[in-house]
Each structure stands twice: as C-alpha cells, then as structure tokens.
Amino acid sequence: MDLTPRPVADSGSRRRRRWLPIAVLTLVIAAGGVIVTQFLTSAIDYYCNVDEIGAKDGCEAGRRLRVQGVVDEGTVSEDGTATTFSISFGAVSMPVRYEGEPGGIFKECIPVVVHGILEDGVFDGDRIEVKHSNEYKAENPDRVAADDGESKGSACSPSA
Amino acid sequence: MTASTATTGRPDRVTGTPFTRALGIVTLVGVLWLSWFGLFVTPADVNQGESVRIMYAHVPGAWLAYLAFVVTGISSAAYLWRRTRSLTWDRIAGASAEIGVLFMGISLVTGSLWGRLTWGTFWTWDARLTTTAFLFVTYVGYLAVRNLGGSHHQRARRSAVLALLAVLEIPLVHFSVELWNSLHQEASVAGNTDVTMDGLMLFTLFLGVIVFTLMYVWLLLHRQRALALQDLVDDTGLDLAIAARRAEVG
Structure with missing residues (x-):
C-alpha cells in the first residue's frame, strides 16, 4: 500500500x-x-585504586574518596554492627571499617569499591559496591576446578 | 469503526503486511526461546549466581538502543542530503529513536536491578551509568523536539541536525568504561578477542541480540508506517483523507 x-x-x-x-x-x-x-x-x-592514595591527584587521605581494591582473604570479620576487612591493590593494603553488612555479592577475593574517608590509617567506609568482573563462568564445580584462577593476579580463591 | 476494504482485500489503513506478520511470529517464538534459555537452560554464574540471567535482556537492550540511535543518525543524514531528501527518512529516524529510547529504558531498568544484586546499589554516578543516562535523556529530548510543531520538513530538518549531534555520544558511552575507572565491567564481547564467557551463556547472549534485532525491525516497520499515516492525516485533514480514500475505492 x-x-x-x-x-x-x-x-x-x-x-x-x-x-x-x-x-x-x-x-x-x-x-x-x-x-x-x-x-x-x-x-x-570514579574511584582511586588503593595504591593511588597519596600518590595521585584527588586521592588524598582526609577527603571523601571511592577506593577500589580486592578484599584480602581471611580478613573479613564482624564485631557487633561493623564489618572490618582489608583491601589491596597493586601490593598495597588498606584496612577498612564499614558500619553494617555489605550488600551485593560481597565476599573475599572480589574487587570492591568503598566510599568513605581515610582517617588514621583506617578507611571509614559508608558504602560498598562490588565490582564484578566481565568473566562469566557456569556455577559448576568441575569447570571451576579446571580454571587456574590467574585472572585476579593473586593466589586468592574465594570460598564459594 | 469498520475499516473499508481496498481492492487487495486487506483492511484499509493498517501497518501490517504479510511480511511483518511473519516477522512478528518469528519474534514471538524468539522471545519464548530466549526466555526459556535465559531463565532455565543456562547455568548460574560462579560469582553472580542467578542474577547473571539479567544479562540476556540488559546487554541486547543496550546494543539495540545503540543500533537504533545510529539508524536515526544515518536516516537523518540521508534526509539532509539533498539527493536523498525524503520524509520517509525522517520518519524512519523518528521511529528508530522511539524504539531506541524504549530499549535503552529496558537496559537502564534491568541494569539498575542487576546493580542492586551484584554491586549492592541501584544507581551510582559512574562513568558508564552517567553517560548512558545522558544518552537516554538526549533522545527523550530529541523526541520532544520532533513534536514541537511546524511543517513536516521543518520538523525533519530540525530533528535531523539534532540527531547527527546526539549520535556522537554513543562512542563516548561505549568507551567510557575504558577511558575512566568505572564500576561497570568492561565490554565482555564486543571488540574483545579474548572472550571469557561460558559457551551456553555466550550463545544465549547472541540469541538475545538476534531476538532484540527482530523485535527492533518489527517495531520499526510498524511505527514508521504509523508515523506516515499520522503525517497523511496532518497533511490533508482527516475528512479529506477519507474522501480521497472513498473516491479511490468507489
């Protein structure tokens, strides 16, 4: 028509x-x-990596930052209302204290972005975002075992 | 109102043809297939669990929105170029932008839900999210500009210039995850030679892209014809159009 x-x-x-x-x-x-x-x-x-704090413009201690790092294995602990853990990036580690329980798929060995202020060597976080990678693997024990986990660049293996 | 019947035997003033009807059926089957694979057949992700299934709507939605906006840009250029100037190009541009806004909306909503499940937040002012929101708002503005009034050629010229400017945002959105530190993951498939995705997941993602493409073409054909009918009504006035139609039939 x-x-x-x-x-x-x-x-x-x-x-x-x-x-x-x-x-x-x-x-x-x-x-x-x-x-x-x-x-x-x-x-x-959007964020500073842990090793950029104090080194890169805009990533100074005492001001409000968003910091990316991988949650160190075996450092996550809860005392009362707060969660403490440490994150590291580029061989530099930083302790984090977060009021509350992190949401999302937060766990060890996963990259996170924490919002907050670095005071007296401890990063006082008030918001945590989990930065998941662009790797997609089936939740299948055989395939996970076959993977050597080199992607994260560390020996960290999350306890699933 | 009962539609009068043209000599072809088809009802008058419809936007469907045998081709669009067949395309619509194929699209519907594709949507069902995608839902089945996306929701039941594909595995859960090792890190993200079941929430990874959102990807099968989120990623095709974003890609097809880009494609729709690029089609709007190309059609606008074709309108502006004197030798191909036709209001059909303008209507394709408008129809494509409408569908692009719809798909970008789908991508933003699903992305927000996915973000809540994995990042732990619905929204954050991250480079990718911010540039996408800006792109979405730009094309909502483009659609508003199309409806500001004036003659069809005034509308076409004005919106074509805007579309050519707006399409420049797309590379910024796509490469934002590489230009800046971003919470959003980088491109998993497009322009990546080393795709790290489970085979069935990757297949379903491509299935999603194909299904969304079919849906886009189907919507574009119908919407473009509907806009043509709308212009026809505007041009001649409803009574005139009906009279002309009656004259043709009688």
Whole structure:
C-alpha cells in the first residue's frame, strides 16, 4: 500500500505549538544539567585504586574518596554492627571499617569499591559496591576446578 | 469503526503486511526461546549466581538502543542530503529513536536491578551509568523536539541536525568504561578477542541480540508506517483523507 503523504499542505507552516513537548524538553534540559554536573564533579574518574592514595591527584587521605581494591582473604570479620576487612591493590593494603553488612555479592577475593574517608590509617567506609568482573563462568564445580584462577593476579580463591 | 476494504482485500489503513506478520511470529517464538534459555537452560554464574540471567535482556537492550540511535543518525543524514531528501527518512529516524529510547529504558531498568544484586546499589554516578543516562535523556529530548510543531520538513530538518549531534555520544558511552575507572565491567564481547564467557551463556547472549534485532525491525516497520499515516492525516485533514480514500475505492 502506498503510504506516501500527499504533498498538499506541506508548504504552509502551521504554528501549532503544543505544551507537552515543551514541558518534556524543559525536564530533559534540567535532567541533562544534573547529569552533566554529576559527571563533572564525581563520575569521571570514579574511584582511586588503593595504591593511588597519596600518590595521585584527588586521592588524598582526609577527603571523601571511592577506593577500589580486592578484599584480602581471611580478613573479613564482624564485631557487633561493623564489618572490618582489608583491601589491596597493586601490593598495597588498606584496612577498612564499614558500619553494617555489605550488600551485593560481597565476599573475599572480589574487587570492591568503598566510599568513605581515610582517617588514621583506617578507611571509614559508608558504602560498598562490588565490582564484578566481565568473566562469566557456569556455577559448576568441575569447570571451576579446571580454571587456574590467574585472572585476579593473586593466589586468592574465594570460598564459594 | 469498520475499516473499508481496498481492492487487495486487506483492511484499509493498517501497518501490517504479510511480511511483518511473519516477522512478528518469528519474534514471538524468539522471545519464548530466549526466555526459556535465559531463565532455565543456562547455568548460574560462579560469582553472580542467578542474577547473571539479567544479562540476556540488559546487554541486547543496550546494543539495540545503540543500533537504533545510529539508524536515526544515518536516516537523518540521508534526509539532509539533498539527493536523498525524503520524509520517509525522517520518519524512519523518528521511529528508530522511539524504539531506541524504549530499549535503552529496558537496559537502564534491568541494569539498575542487576546493580542492586551484584554491586549492592541501584544507581551510582559512574562513568558508564552517567553517560548512558545522558544518552537516554538526549533522545527523550530529541523526541520532544520532533513534536514541537511546524511543517513536516521543518520538523525533519530540525530533528535531523539534532540527531547527527546526539549520535556522537554513543562512542563516548561505549568507551567510557575504558577511558575512566568505572564500576561497570568492561565490554565482555564486543571488540574483545579474548572472550571469557561460558559457551551456553555466550550463545544465549547472541540469541538475545538476534531476538532484540527482530523485535527492533518489527517495531520499526510498524511505527514508521504509523508515523506516515499520522503525517497523511496532518497533511490533508482527516475528512479529506477519507474522501480521497472513498473516491479511490468507489
């Protein structure tokens, strides 16, 4: 079927403005502004690696940071309400204290991003995000055993 | 309203053809196949457990949204180029952007749920998430601009220029995980020579991409025709259009 519009009235431009698209556009520009602000203030370099603290611009102790590291094996312990563990990256380790129980798929030997402030050598975290890798393996004991686990670059093997 | 019947025997003013009907059936079968494989046949992930199943909708949604926005860009360029200028290109651009926004929305919602299950948070201002949100909002704005009014060619010219600017965001979104430290994992499949994914998972992911592509083409054909009908109604006025149709039938 022929759906070509007949070229009848296209020459005359109608001044038919509708309020809905203008309202949407206003919202879009506002949302875009918020997103750009977030992007410029915090999101560009999302986190510092543990070994970058004190070494890289913006990764100083005493200011609010997001730090990435792999949770060290055997360091996770809970005392009352807080969870303590240490994370390391590039052979540098850092103790972390977190009020509460980490969510997601938090466990040993997994890379995490902790939000908080480094004070007196202990990173006081108030938010933990688990950074899972882009490796997907079936939950199958045979295949896991066959894998040598070189991807994490450490001898760490999570207790499943 | 009963549709009048054209000489072909098909009801008048529908957007379906035998091809789209067949495509729709194939797509539906594909969706069922993908659901079956994604939810039951594929294994759970060693780290992420059952939540990895979200990937089969999240990743194809994002890829097809990129594709839809690229199609919008190409169609807009084809409209702007004098020798191929046609409102059909403009309507393909608009229809594709609508579907792209839908798929990006699917990807954002599923990504947010997946993030809660694995990272432990629904949303975070990470490079990938932030650039994706910006891309989504840009194309919602593009759709609003399309509806600002004016003649069809005014609409087409204005939105085509915007589409050509907006499509430049896509490389930024895709490479954001490599340009900056990001919570989001890097590309697992695209542009990666060393894919580390279980075979059945990878197959199901590609199945998802194929099913979403079929869905995209099916929606695009229908939506493009619907937009053409809408333009037709705008152009001639409903009464005129009906009168013309009656004249053709009678």
